[in-house]
Amino acid sequence: MAKLRVGVVSPEREIWSGEADMVIAKTVDGEIGIMPQHAPVLGVLVEGGVLKVKRGGGEADLVAAVHGGFLSVADNEVSILAEVAELGSEVDVARAKHALDRAQASVEANQENADAAAEAKRARARLRAAGEEVG
Amino acid sequence: MGAQLRLLRRRIKSVKSTAKITRAQELIASSRIVKAQQRMQAAVPYEREITRAVTGVVSNSSSVDHPLTVAKENPRRAGVLIVTSDRGFCGGFNANVLREAEALGGLLRSRGIEPVPYVVGRKGITWHSFRGREMGGQWGGFSDSPAYANAKEIADTLISAFSDENGIDEIHVVSTEFVSMLTQEVVVKRILPLEVVETTEKPDTPLPYFEFEPTAGDVLDTLLPRYVESRIFSTLLQSAASEHAARRRAMKSATDNANELIRVFTQQMNQARQAEITQEISEIVGGANALADAAAGKE
Numbered sequence: 001m002a003k004l005r006v007g008v009v010s011p012e013r014e015i016w017s018g019e020a021d022m023v024i025a026k027t028v029d030g031e032i033g034i035m036p037q038h039a040p041v042l043g044v045l046v047e048g049g050v051l052k053v054k055r056g057g058g059e060a061d062l063v064a065a066v067h068g069g070f071l072s073v074a075d076n077e078v079s080i081l082a083e084v085a086e087l088g089s090e091v092d093v094a095r096a097k098h099a100l101d102r103a104q105a106s107v108e109a110n111q112e113n114a115d116a117a118a119e120a121k122r123a124r125a126r127l128r129a130a131g132e133e134v135g
Numbered sequence: 136m137g138a139q140l141r142l143l144r145r146r147i148k149s150v151k152s153t154a155k156i157t158r159a160q161e162l163i164a165s166s167r168i169v170k171a172q173q174r175m176q177a178a179v180p181y182e183r184e185i186t187r188a189v190t191g192v193v194s195n196s197s198s199v200d201h202p203l204t205v206a207k208e209n210p211r212r213a214g215v216l217i218v219t220s221d222r223g224f225c226g227g228f229n230a231n232v233l234r235e236a237e238a239l240g241g242l243l244r245s246r247g248i249e250p251v252p253y254v255v256g257r258k259g260i261t262w263h264s265f266r267g268r269e270m271g272g273q274w275g276g277f278s279d280s281p282a283y284a285n286a287k288e289i290a291d292t293l294i295s296a297f298s299d300e301n302g303i304d305e306i307h308v309v310s311t312e313f314v315s316m317l318t319q320e321v322v323v324k325r326i327l328p329l330e331v332v333e334t335t336e337k338p339d340t341p342l343p344y345f346e347f348e349p350t351a352g353d354v355l356d357t358l359l360p361r362y363v364e365s366r367i368f369s370t371l372l373q374s375a376a377s378e379h380a381a382r383r384r385a386m387k388s389a390t391d392n393a394n395e396l397i398r399v400f401t402q403q404m405n406q407a408r409q410a411e412i413t414q415e416i417s418e419i420v421g422g423a424n425a426l427a428d429a430a431a432g433k434e
Contacts, residue, residue: 009184011283011368013177027348042188043348044357070358072188074345079184083283083361 002036006053008064008080015064015085021056023078025049025071032071040074048121050128051080063088065129067122084122088129096126137411143404147397154393160224161386164379167279168316171376174280175313178372182365189329189362191345192355201352202298203359206328210304212249214271214293215239216326218310218370219259220378221278226385228311228319228378229258235321236309243307251303253293255371271296271303279375286368293367294360297327310370311377317384319377326366329359 007017023034026049032041045051045066053062069082100123106116193204217236219229240250252268254260257275264270272292277285296302306327312320347354 007180007184009181011178011181011286011365012174014180028353029349032348040191040345041348042192042345042354042358044354070185070188070354070361071348072184072191072345074191079188081181081184081188081361 002076003056004034004036004076004078006078006080008051008053008066008082008085010069010082010085015082015087016053016062018055020053020062020078022054023071023080024052024054025066025080026051027071034071034073034078036076038073038076041071042073043071045069045071045080045082047118048125050125051085063129063131065091065122065125067125086126086129088131091126091130093127093130093132096123096130097132099123100127137407140404140407140411143400143407147400147404150393150396150400154390154397157386157389157393161383161390164383164386168376168379168383171280171372171379172313175369175372175376178365178369182369185358185362185365189358192347192351192358201355201359203294203327203363204329207304210248212251212303213243213305213307214253214296214303215243215250216253216289216293216306216308216310216367216370217255217259218308218374219254219256219262219278220374221257221275223258224385225378225382228381228385229256229262231321232309232311233259233262235323239307239309239323248305253289255289255374278371278378281368281371281375283364283368286371287364290360290364290367293327294363308367308370310374311381313373313376313380316380319380324370326363329362 003019003021004023005017006020006023008015021035025032025034025043026046027043028046029043032043034041045068047068049066051064051066053064055062065086065088066080066082067084069080069085072079072081100120103116103120103123106113107120110116215236217232219232223229236252240252243250251271252263253272254263254270255274256278260270260273260275263273272289274285274289293303293306297304297306305325308324308326310322310324312322314320
Protein backbone atom coordinates (compact mmCIF):
# COMPACT_ATOMS: atom_id res chain seq x y z
CA MET A 1 0.00 0.00 0.00
CA ALA A 2 1.16 3.45 -0.79
CA LYS A 3 2.46 5.48 2.08
CA LEU A 4 1.72 9.02 3.07
CA ARG A 5 4.45 11.61 2.99
CA VAL A 6 3.99 13.68 6.08
CA GLY A 7 5.52 17.01 7.00
CA VAL A 8 4.93 18.83 10.26
CA VAL A 9 6.14 22.41 9.98
CA SER A 10 5.95 25.48 12.14
CA PRO A 11 6.97 28.98 11.01
CA GLU A 12 10.31 28.74 12.79
CA ARG A 13 11.38 25.25 11.76
CA GLU A 14 10.46 21.94 10.21
CA ILE A 15 9.49 19.74 13.12
CA TRP A 16 9.22 16.34 11.53
CA SER A 17 8.95 14.80 8.11
CA GLY A 18 8.75 11.23 6.95
CA GLU A 19 6.46 8.47 5.78
CA ALA A 20 3.41 7.13 7.54
CA ASP A 21 0.39 4.86 7.18
CA MET A 22 -2.11 7.11 8.83
CA VAL A 23 -2.42 10.59 10.25
CA ILE A 24 -4.99 11.54 12.86
CA ALA A 25 -5.59 15.19 13.60
CA LYS A 26 -8.27 17.26 15.21
CA THR A 27 -9.97 19.89 13.07
CA VAL A 28 -12.60 22.32 14.25
CA ASP A 29 -15.22 19.87 12.94
CA GLY A 30 -13.82 16.93 14.85
CA GLU A 31 -11.16 14.30 14.48
CA ILE A 32 -10.07 13.41 11.00
CA GLY A 33 -8.07 10.37 10.00
CA ILE A 34 -6.10 10.46 6.77
CA MET A 35 -5.00 7.31 5.02
CA PRO A 36 -3.30 6.95 1.64
CA GLN A 37 -5.44 7.87 -1.39
CA HIS A 38 -7.43 10.32 0.68
CA ALA A 39 -9.22 13.06 -1.26
CA PRO A 40 -7.57 16.49 -1.07
CA VAL A 41 -8.58 18.25 2.10
CA LEU A 42 -7.77 21.56 3.65
CA GLY A 43 -8.79 21.77 7.27
CA VAL A 44 -8.42 24.18 10.17
CA LEU A 45 -6.94 22.55 13.26
CA VAL A 46 -8.15 23.31 16.75
CA GLU A 47 -6.13 25.12 19.37
CA GLY A 48 -4.49 22.60 21.66
CA GLY A 49 -5.05 19.47 19.61
CA VAL A 50 -3.03 16.29 19.51
CA LEU A 51 -1.67 14.98 16.26
CA LYS A 52 -0.96 11.31 15.81
CA VAL A 53 1.11 9.88 13.00
CA LYS A 54 1.00 6.08 12.65
CA ARG A 55 4.24 5.13 11.06
CA GLY A 56 3.63 1.41 10.85
CA GLY A 57 6.41 -1.11 10.29
CA GLY A 58 6.80 -1.62 14.03
CA GLU A 59 7.86 1.96 14.67
CA ALA A 60 6.25 3.85 17.49
CA ASP A 61 3.56 6.39 16.68
CA LEU A 62 4.61 9.98 16.51
CA VAL A 63 2.56 12.17 18.78
CA ALA A 64 2.71 15.94 18.82
CA ALA A 65 0.85 18.79 20.42
CA VAL A 66 -0.33 21.17 17.73
CA HIS A 67 -1.70 24.59 18.58
CA GLY A 68 -3.76 26.04 15.75
CA GLY A 69 -2.86 25.84 12.11
CA PHE A 70 -3.89 23.79 9.12
CA LEU A 71 -3.92 20.37 7.66
CA SER A 72 -3.54 20.04 3.95
CA VAL A 73 -3.81 16.76 2.10
CA ALA A 74 -3.14 16.39 -1.59
CA ASP A 75 -1.75 13.55 -3.64
CA ASN A 76 -0.69 11.39 -0.69
CA GLU A 77 1.11 14.32 0.85
CA VAL A 78 0.02 15.55 4.24
CA SER A 79 1.27 18.86 5.54
CA ILE A 80 0.55 20.03 9.02
CA LEU A 81 1.09 23.76 9.24
CA ALA A 82 1.12 24.54 12.90
CA GLU A 83 1.63 27.92 14.47
CA VAL A 84 3.27 26.19 17.38
CA ALA A 85 3.94 22.47 17.58
CA GLU A 86 5.87 20.27 19.93
CA LEU A 87 6.72 16.61 19.63
CA GLY A 88 5.57 14.45 22.52
CA SER A 89 9.15 13.42 23.17
CA GLU A 90 10.23 17.05 23.45
CA VAL A 91 7.63 18.07 25.99
CA ASP A 92 8.95 19.03 29.39
CA VAL A 93 6.30 17.29 31.46
CA ALA A 94 7.05 19.06 34.72
CA ARG A 95 6.88 22.44 33.08
CA ALA A 96 3.70 21.63 31.21
CA LYS A 97 2.06 20.46 34.45
CA HIS A 98 3.13 23.62 36.17
CA ALA A 99 1.75 25.71 33.30
CA LEU A 100 -1.54 23.81 33.48
CA ASP A 101 -1.90 24.37 37.21
CA ARG A 102 -1.13 28.04 36.87
CA ALA A 103 -3.54 28.50 33.96
CA GLN A 104 -6.30 26.63 35.76
CA ALA A 105 -5.83 28.76 38.82
CA SER A 106 -6.22 31.95 36.81
CA VAL A 107 -9.27 30.53 35.01
CA GLU A 108 -10.87 29.81 38.38
CA ALA A 109 -10.06 33.29 39.57
CA ASN A 110 -11.57 34.88 36.49
CA GLN A 111 -13.91 32.96 34.23
CA GLU A 112 -13.62 35.53 31.45
CA ASN A 113 -9.89 35.08 31.16
CA ALA A 114 -9.67 33.73 27.61
CA ASP A 115 -5.87 33.80 27.52
CA ALA A 116 -5.60 31.55 30.54
CA ALA A 117 -8.23 29.18 29.15
CA ALA A 118 -6.25 28.85 25.91
CA GLU A 119 -3.08 28.38 27.93
CA ALA A 120 -4.70 25.57 29.90
CA LYS A 121 -5.84 23.94 26.66
CA ARG A 122 -2.33 24.09 25.26
CA ALA A 123 -0.77 22.69 28.40
CA ARG A 124 -3.28 19.83 28.35
CA ALA A 125 -2.46 19.05 24.74
CA ARG A 126 1.23 19.02 25.54
CA LEU A 127 0.71 16.63 28.41
CA ARG A 128 -1.49 14.37 26.30
CA ALA A 129 1.14 14.36 23.57
CA ALA A 130 3.73 13.35 26.14
CA GLY A 131 1.54 10.39 27.09
CA GLU A 132 0.35 11.74 30.42
CA GLU A 133 -3.18 11.27 31.70
CA VAL A 134 -4.97 14.57 32.05
CA GLY A 135 -8.45 15.20 33.34
CA MET B 136 60.32 64.00 22.62
CA GLY B 137 59.12 66.19 19.80
CA ALA B 138 55.58 67.49 19.72
CA GLN B 139 54.91 65.92 16.35
CA LEU B 140 56.07 62.53 17.53
CA ARG B 141 53.82 62.65 20.56
CA LEU B 142 50.86 63.66 18.42
CA LEU B 143 51.38 60.77 16.03
CA ARG B 144 51.74 58.26 18.85
CA ARG B 145 48.47 59.43 20.32
CA ARG B 146 46.66 59.14 16.99
CA ILE B 147 48.00 55.66 16.36
CA LYS B 148 46.77 54.57 19.74
CA SER B 149 43.27 55.88 19.15
CA VAL B 150 43.04 54.41 15.64
CA LYS B 151 44.22 51.09 17.00
CA SER B 152 41.46 50.98 19.59
CA THR B 153 38.89 51.90 16.93
CA ALA B 154 40.18 49.10 14.74
CA LYS B 155 39.78 46.68 17.63
CA ILE B 156 36.14 47.66 18.02
CA THR B 157 35.32 47.46 14.33
CA ARG B 158 37.10 44.15 14.02
CA ALA B 159 35.09 42.72 16.91
CA GLN B 160 31.87 44.01 15.33
CA GLU B 161 32.87 42.39 12.06
CA LEU B 162 33.44 39.03 13.71
CA ILE B 163 30.17 39.20 15.64
CA ALA B 164 28.27 40.08 12.48
CA SER B 165 29.82 37.23 10.51
CA SER B 166 28.87 34.67 13.12
CA ARG B 167 25.34 36.06 13.28
CA ILE B 168 24.85 35.92 9.51
CA VAL B 169 25.19 32.16 9.66
CA LYS B 170 22.58 31.93 12.38
CA ALA B 171 20.26 34.29 10.53
CA GLN B 172 20.66 32.28 7.36
CA GLN B 173 19.81 29.08 9.18
CA ARG B 174 16.66 30.66 10.55
CA MET B 175 15.78 31.79 7.04
CA GLN B 176 16.21 28.24 5.79
CA ALA B 177 14.17 26.84 8.66
CA ALA B 178 11.25 29.10 7.79
CA VAL B 179 11.17 27.99 4.15
CA PRO B 180 9.11 24.76 4.50
CA TYR B 181 6.27 26.50 6.30
CA GLU B 182 6.15 29.33 3.83
CA ARG B 183 6.22 26.93 0.90
CA GLU B 184 3.40 24.82 2.32
CA ILE B 185 1.23 27.74 3.25
CA THR B 186 1.73 29.30 -0.17
CA ARG B 187 0.70 26.02 -1.74
CA ALA B 188 -2.39 25.81 0.43
CA VAL B 189 -3.40 29.38 -0.36
CA THR B 190 -2.80 28.83 -4.06
CA GLY B 191 -4.89 25.66 -3.81
CA VAL B 192 -7.81 27.42 -2.21
CA VAL B 193 -7.70 30.47 -4.42
CA SER B 194 -7.41 28.50 -7.66
CA ASN B 195 -10.16 26.12 -6.56
CA SER B 196 -12.88 28.46 -5.67
CA SER B 197 -12.86 30.60 -8.80
CA SER B 198 -14.63 33.48 -7.13
CA VAL B 199 -12.71 34.17 -3.97
CA ASP B 200 -14.49 37.07 -2.41
CA HIS B 201 -12.45 37.44 0.68
CA PRO B 202 -11.85 40.99 1.91
CA LEU B 203 -8.11 40.36 1.94
CA THR B 204 -7.92 39.49 -1.76
CA VAL B 205 -10.24 42.08 -3.24
CA ALA B 206 -8.75 45.38 -4.31
CA LYS B 207 -10.72 48.30 -2.97
CA GLU B 208 -12.11 50.81 -5.40
CA ASN B 209 -10.53 54.25 -5.26
CA PRO B 210 -7.79 53.51 -2.75
CA ARG B 211 -7.04 56.61 -0.70
CA ARG B 212 -4.52 55.54 1.90
CA ALA B 213 -1.80 52.94 1.66
CA GLY B 214 0.20 51.46 4.50
CA VAL B 215 3.90 51.16 3.84
CA LEU B 216 5.75 48.74 6.09
CA ILE B 217 9.37 49.87 6.26
CA VAL B 218 11.80 47.33 7.66
CA THR B 219 15.00 48.87 9.05
CA SER B 220 17.52 47.84 11.69
CA ASP B 221 17.73 48.70 15.37
CA ARG B 222 21.40 49.60 15.37
CA GLY B 223 23.62 51.56 13.05
CA PHE B 224 27.16 50.56 12.06
CA CYS B 225 25.83 48.84 8.98
CA GLY B 226 26.76 51.12 6.11
CA GLY B 227 23.99 52.21 3.80
CA PHE B 228 21.57 49.53 4.94
CA ASN B 229 18.96 51.81 6.48
CA ALA B 230 19.58 54.73 4.14
CA ASN B 231 18.85 52.50 1.15
CA VAL B 232 15.59 51.23 2.59
CA LEU B 233 14.44 54.70 3.61
CA ARG B 234 15.32 56.15 0.21
CA GLU B 235 13.30 53.46 -1.52
CA ALA B 236 10.41 54.06 0.88
CA GLU B 237 10.48 57.78 0.04
CA ALA B 238 10.41 56.95 -3.67
CA LEU B 239 7.42 54.65 -3.13
CA GLY B 240 5.69 57.39 -1.12
CA GLY B 241 6.15 59.80 -4.03
CA LEU B 242 4.79 57.25 -6.46
CA LEU B 243 1.74 56.59 -4.30
CA ARG B 244 1.07 60.30 -3.90
CA SER B 245 1.20 60.81 -7.65
CA ARG B 246 -1.59 58.23 -7.88
CA GLY B 247 -3.57 60.20 -5.31
CA ILE B 248 -2.91 57.80 -2.46
CA GLU B 249 -1.68 58.97 0.91
CA PRO B 250 1.11 56.74 2.25
CA VAL B 251 1.05 55.84 5.95
CA PRO B 252 4.38 54.55 7.24
CA TYR B 253 4.48 51.52 9.53
CA VAL B 254 8.05 51.24 10.73
CA VAL B 255 10.09 48.32 12.04
CA GLY B 256 13.50 49.01 13.59
CA ARG B 257 14.66 51.85 15.82
CA LYS B 258 16.67 53.51 13.07
CA GLY B 259 13.60 53.90 10.90
CA ILE B 260 11.54 55.08 13.86
CA THR B 261 14.00 57.84 14.78
CA TRP B 262 14.26 58.82 11.13
CA HIS B 263 10.50 59.33 10.96
CA SER B 264 10.02 60.94 14.35
CA PHE B 265 12.92 63.35 13.71
CA ARG B 266 11.10 64.55 10.61
CA GLY B 267 7.82 64.76 12.49
CA ARG B 268 6.15 62.17 10.26
CA GLU B 269 3.21 60.42 11.76
CA MET B 270 3.51 56.65 11.82
CA GLY B 271 0.67 54.17 11.69
CA GLY B 272 2.66 51.80 13.83
CA GLN B 273 6.19 51.24 15.09
CA TRP B 274 8.05 48.22 16.37
CA GLY B 275 11.63 47.97 17.52
CA GLY B 276 14.05 45.86 19.47
CA PHE B 277 14.02 42.64 17.48
CA SER B 278 15.54 43.50 14.11
CA ASP B 279 18.56 41.22 14.47
CA SER B 280 16.63 38.11 15.47
CA PRO B 281 12.90 38.45 14.87
CA ALA B 282 10.51 35.92 16.40
CA TYR B 283 7.30 34.73 14.80
CA ALA B 284 5.35 36.55 17.51
CA ASN B 285 6.81 39.84 16.24
CA ALA B 286 5.62 39.12 12.72
CA LYS B 287 2.21 38.18 14.10
CA GLU B 288 1.91 41.42 15.99
CA ILE B 289 2.77 43.43 12.89
CA ALA B 290 0.43 41.41 10.70
CA ASP B 291 -2.42 41.82 13.19
CA THR B 292 -2.00 45.59 13.22
CA LEU B 293 -1.82 45.78 9.44
CA ILE B 294 -4.76 43.48 8.82
CA SER B 295 -7.01 45.24 11.31
CA ALA B 296 -6.09 48.59 9.73
CA PHE B 297 -6.80 47.06 6.35
CA SER B 298 -10.17 45.70 7.39
CA ASP B 299 -11.15 49.03 8.91
CA GLU B 300 -13.32 51.19 6.63
CA ASN B 301 -11.31 54.32 7.41
CA GLY B 302 -8.03 52.51 7.66
CA ILE B 303 -5.72 51.71 4.79
CA ASP B 304 -6.61 50.31 1.39
CA GLU B 305 -3.32 48.79 0.33
CA ILE B 306 -0.24 47.50 2.12
CA HIS B 307 3.23 47.68 0.67
CA VAL B 308 6.46 46.44 2.16
CA VAL B 309 9.87 48.02 1.69
CA SER B 310 12.64 45.78 2.95
CA THR B 311 16.00 44.30 2.14
CA GLU B 312 16.17 40.92 0.53
CA PHE B 313 19.11 38.65 1.23
CA VAL B 314 20.33 37.49 -2.16
CA SER B 315 23.75 36.29 -1.10
CA MET B 316 26.51 37.10 1.35
CA LEU B 317 27.64 39.91 -0.97
CA THR B 318 24.39 41.15 -2.44
CA GLN B 319 21.36 42.44 -0.61
CA GLU B 320 18.65 44.21 -2.50
CA VAL B 321 16.00 46.63 -1.41
CA VAL B 322 12.66 45.37 -2.67
CA VAL B 323 9.18 46.85 -2.72
CA LYS B 324 6.28 44.42 -2.60
CA ARG B 325 2.55 44.78 -2.26
CA ILE B 326 1.20 42.25 0.21
CA LEU B 327 -2.42 43.35 0.51
CA PRO B 328 -4.69 42.93 -1.31
CA LEU B 329 -3.11 39.56 -1.79
CA GLU B 330 -1.85 38.40 -5.08
CA VAL B 331 -1.06 34.75 -4.77
CA VAL B 332 1.26 34.10 -7.66
CA GLU B 333 4.25 32.94 -5.71
CA THR B 334 4.67 29.45 -7.10
CA THR B 335 8.02 29.08 -8.75
CA GLU B 336 7.30 25.79 -10.50
CA LYS B 337 4.28 25.55 -12.75
CA PRO B 338 2.19 22.55 -11.78
CA ASP B 339 1.88 20.12 -14.68
CA THR B 340 -1.41 18.76 -13.51
CA PRO B 341 -4.25 21.03 -12.47
CA LEU B 342 -4.35 21.53 -8.74
CA PRO B 343 -6.51 19.02 -6.89
CA TYR B 344 -10.01 19.96 -5.95
CA PHE B 345 -9.89 20.46 -2.21
CA GLU B 346 -12.52 19.56 0.30
CA PHE B 347 -12.71 22.00 3.14
CA GLU B 348 -13.08 21.41 6.84
CA PRO B 349 -15.34 23.12 7.84
CA THR B 350 -16.02 25.40 4.83
CA ALA B 351 -14.00 27.22 2.20
CA GLY B 352 -14.89 30.56 3.73
CA ASP B 353 -13.80 29.55 7.22
CA VAL B 354 -10.58 28.06 5.95
CA LEU B 355 -9.78 31.24 4.05
CA ASP B 356 -10.61 33.34 7.08
CA THR B 357 -7.91 31.64 9.09
CA LEU B 358 -5.53 30.81 6.26
CA LEU B 359 -5.06 34.25 4.74
CA PRO B 360 -3.96 36.05 7.92
CA ARG B 361 -1.49 33.20 8.55
CA TYR B 362 -0.21 33.65 5.03
CA VAL B 363 0.33 37.37 5.57
CA GLU B 364 2.08 36.63 8.87
CA SER B 365 4.35 34.14 7.21
CA ARG B 366 5.21 36.61 4.45
CA ILE B 367 6.04 39.29 7.00
CA PHE B 368 8.04 36.84 9.06
CA SER B 369 10.16 35.83 6.10
CA THR B 370 10.63 39.51 5.25
CA LEU B 371 11.88 40.16 8.79
CA LEU B 372 14.25 37.20 8.65
CA GLN B 373 15.63 38.28 5.29
CA SER B 374 16.10 41.78 6.58
CA ALA B 375 17.90 40.48 9.67
CA ALA B 376 20.31 38.42 7.58
CA SER B 377 20.89 41.39 5.28
CA GLU B 378 21.52 43.66 8.24
CA HIS B 379 24.26 41.37 9.53
CA ALA B 380 25.78 41.06 6.07
CA ALA B 381 25.73 44.83 5.62
CA ARG B 382 27.26 45.35 9.05
CA ARG B 383 29.97 42.84 8.39
CA ARG B 384 30.87 44.56 5.14
CA ALA B 385 30.83 48.03 6.67
CA MET B 386 32.93 46.92 9.63
CA LYS B 387 35.39 45.11 7.41
CA SER B 388 36.08 48.22 5.35
CA ALA B 389 36.32 50.28 8.55
CA THR B 390 38.92 47.86 9.92
CA ASP B 391 40.82 47.94 6.62
CA ASN B 392 40.81 51.73 6.65
CA ALA B 393 42.00 51.83 10.22
CA ASN B 394 44.87 49.47 9.44
CA GLU B 395 45.86 51.61 6.47
CA LEU B 396 45.82 54.72 8.66
CA ILE B 397 47.97 52.97 11.26
CA ARG B 398 50.49 52.07 8.54
CA VAL B 399 50.69 55.65 7.27
CA PHE B 400 50.96 57.11 10.76
CA THR B 401 53.64 54.64 11.79
CA GLN B 402 55.69 55.61 8.76
CA GLN B 403 55.30 59.29 9.55
CA MET B 404 56.17 58.64 13.16
CA ASN B 405 59.33 56.77 12.23
CA GLN B 406 60.31 59.56 9.88
CA ALA B 407 59.76 62.13 12.58
CA ARG B 408 61.76 60.10 15.08
CA GLN B 409 64.61 59.65 12.60
CA ALA B 410 64.62 63.36 11.82
CA GLU B 411 64.79 64.12 15.51
CA ILE B 412 67.72 61.78 16.04
CA THR B 413 69.56 63.17 13.03
CA GLN B 414 69.01 66.65 14.32
CA GLU B 415 70.26 65.74 17.77
CA ILE B 416 73.41 64.14 16.34
CA SER B 417 74.17 67.11 14.14
CA GLU B 418 73.64 69.39 17.12
CA ILE B 419 76.06 67.34 19.24
CA VAL B 420 78.60 67.15 16.47
CA GLY B 421 78.22 70.85 15.79
CA GLY B 422 78.63 71.62 19.48
CA ALA B 423 81.69 69.38 19.80
CA ASN B 424 83.24 70.94 16.71
CA ALA B 425 82.62 74.40 18.06
CA LEU B 426 84.25 73.45 21.37
CA ALA B 427 87.19 71.89 19.56
CA ASP B 428 87.57 75.01 17.37
CA ALA B 429 87.46 77.24 20.42
CA ALA B 430 90.11 75.10 22.19
CA ALA B 431 92.31 75.21 19.07
CA GLY B 432 91.96 79.03 18.87
CA LYS B 433 93.16 79.45 22.47
CA GLU B 434 96.42 77.64 21.94
